Amino acid sequence: MPEVAGRESQASDLHHDHPPAALANARLIEWLRAGFEVFASALLRWPTWLRLGWTDFQVAHRRTVIGPLWQVVQVGIWVVGLTLVFRQALAAKEPNYMAYVAIGVVLWNFMSASITQGANGFVRHAGLIRDINNPILIYPFRILANNLIKMAVQASVILMVWPTTTVALQPTALLSIVGLALVVLTAVWAIPLLALIGVRFRDTSHAFQAVMRFLFFATPVFWMPSGLGQRDYIATFNPLAHYLSVVRDPLLGGTADPLSWAVVIGITLAGGLVSLIALGRFRREIVFWL
C-alpha cells in the first residue's frame, strides 16, 4: 500500500448557535491547537530547514577568498573599533569592556537579523510557498537556522577576547545558557510571527529596518546602563536590553537583574502564545497574501 494522505476542505464549522463567549473561547482553543500543528509540522522537518539555512550560509561566502571568516572579521572589527573609540568615555573602570562588547555585538547581530529578516520570512519565499506544499514555517525556520549558524561562528570572537577579561567563571555563569535558550526560543516564535505580520502589512519590514539602526544605539550593546545616570530608563524599557542582560551578565561574573529574567520569561511565554494563536488563525490566508 502506498502512503495514504487524504485531504478534505475544512469549511469553518464554528458558526453554530453557541453563546458568543463560549464561541470566542472555542475559537481561541481551535486556533491554539491549529497553531501547535503549524509549528510542530515544520519543526519535524528540521533536516530541510537546517540544510537550507546551512546552504545559505555557505553560499553567502562563495567566491570570496576568506569565506565564512568574514563573519569573524566583521564582528572583530566592530568589537575592536567600539572598544578603541568608546572605552575611555563609557567604561574606563570596567576591565571586561571588550568581552562585554563582544557578547553584546554577537547577540545583537542575531536579534536584529531575526527581526529584519523575519519580517520578510514569507514574502522572500513566495515562489517556494506557491510551488511546493510544505509546512509553511520551514521558511522562517530556515532564517532561524541560518542566523544560529552565523551566531555560532561569530561567537568565536568572544573566545578570542576572553583572555582580556579578569573574570573567574562562577557556577552562576551557567545561567547564561538558560538566557541563551530563551533568546533562541523567542526567535522560534518571533520570526514566524513577524513573517506573518510582514506578509499582510508590507510596511513592516521597512519600518523595522528604519528602527533597528536607531535601536542599536538605544540598546546597551556597547554602553552600560549604569553609565547613563538618569537616562538608564532607556535600558529598562527596552526588552532587547533585558535579553542581552540574561545572557551577558552571568558570563561576566554577575547574575542578571531579576527584573530582566521576569521580562524575558514573560515576553517569551506571552509572545509564544500570541504567535501560536495568530499562526493558527491565519495559516490558510498566508498563501493568498503573498
Add this chain to the structure above:
Amino acid sequence: MVVTSFDSDVVLEVRNLRLDFPTPLRLGAKKGGPAAASSDPRLTAAGPGKLRGLDDVSFTARRGDRIGLIGRNGAGKSTLLRTLAGIYPPSAGICRATGRISTLFSSALGLSAEATGYENIHLGATLLGLDRAAIEKALPEIVAFCDLGDFLDLPIRTYSAGMRTRLGFAIATSIRPDILLIDEVFGTGDRHFRAKAKQRIEEVMAKANVLMLASHSDGVIRGMCTKAIWLEQGKLMAFGPVDEVLEQYNQDPSTDVEASAEAS
C-alpha cells in the same frame, strides 16, 4: 486519515470545488460606484474583494490517468493544480487526493543560483520531503536523467533555462510520486529533453499514478496525456479523451485566434 472509497482506482476526487482569492481590489467601492463594477464574472461572482479562481469544478482521476489541462491565460489551470497540491485551501467543495504528490510548477524549484547542481539536488529533494537516505538513493538516477555531467559541479547560475528545467524535472520525478502535477515547464526544453521527459513519465506512470499537466502546447498535451480538462474562467468546460477535448477547445469561438482577431 484514510480515505475510503468504493472505487479503489480513484486517486484524485474533486467535487464542486470552489476557490476564491481575496484581492485588495474592491471594485464596488471604486469611484463610479457599483454600476462601474467589472463585467468579468471572476471578479463579481464571489462578491467584493474576492476573485473567483475556480467555480464548481468536479472530476475524478483514476489510476493511470494522464490528464492535460488546457485553457486560456487566467482560466484557472495553475490555480487548480495548486489546490490539488494542497497549497491553496479550497473555499468550498471537496478535494481528495490519495498518495504522495509531487509538484513541478516552475523549473526554479527553489534552486539557489550560487549553489552547485549537486547542492541544488539536495536542496530540491529535501524541499520535496526526501530524507537524507532517500536522497542518496535517488541521486544516481537524478544525475543520469538530467544528463548535465560535469555541469553538476558548477553553480547553476551558469546553466541555461533548459538545463535548469532538466534538473528540476529530474528532482520532481525522483520522489516517485503517486500524483505528479506539472505546470507549463516544458517550453524551455529541447526535443531531446521532451522525449526523455515523456519516457520518464511513462516510467513513473508504470507504478499506476496520476499525471496532471498544464500546457499551452497541443503537441505536449497530445504527446503526454490520454485525457484532458478544458477550463474557462474557472469553470470546467469539458473533461474526456484528449483528442475530443482538444478539438472542442480549438473549435470554440472564444479560443479561436483568427475569429477573435477579426472580432476586435
